[in-house]
Amino acid sequence: MPQLLSVYHAIQDFVDQGGPVLWVLFATCLLLWLLILERLWFLRLVWPRRAPGLVAQWQARDDRWSWRAKKIREAMVSEVHMQLHLMLPLIKVLVALCPLLGLLGTVVGMIGVFEVIAVSGNDDAQAMARGVYRATIPTMAGLVVALTGIYFTVRLRQLADAETGRLVDRLTLQQHRVEHTEGVRP
Secondary structure (H helix, E strand, C coil), X not given: CHHHHHHHHHHHHHHHHHCCHHHHHHHHHHHHHHHHHHHHHHHHHHHHHHHHHHHHHHHCCCCCCCHHHHHHHHHHXXXXXXXXXXXXXXXXXXXXXXXXXXXXXXXXXXXXXXXHHHHHHHHCHHHHHHHHHHHHHHHHHHHHHHHHHHHHHHHHHHHHHHHHHHHHHHCCCCCXXXXXXXXXXX
């Protein structure tokens, strides 16, 4: 319990030093990681259970060679592609938003530095240094969240593309069967 309390105080000190924008950045980070975890859960646990059903549904079709069958296959692949890539655009937006929120925190912190300069003049270097330090914390936090988010965004897209490709390979098209009767000339 004392360790948990010390972690809480360390986080509270970090947020107090970085300013109120860090709370918005924290909420964005939380949403980003919830979406990343949801996609990982879907790709690793849910999708492997669904894929065999789609393949079995396709294999149960009598017609797997006509133009209509090809269009049905394309629709199935397109629907799966959308399911596998569902939250990736929102994750990308949140990743792009994190450095911007960090920049907002920097601007807010620099406004505080200018207020110190306006009140006490240029002679309080220590107060100005504290303000600059405070201004850089949100930028650092935004960049750290964005960098980790970029890695997982790319990885999730690769996993989704690979699963889509595997499904395309498993939904095989058959050649049209031509039945010949003996004694009848074509």
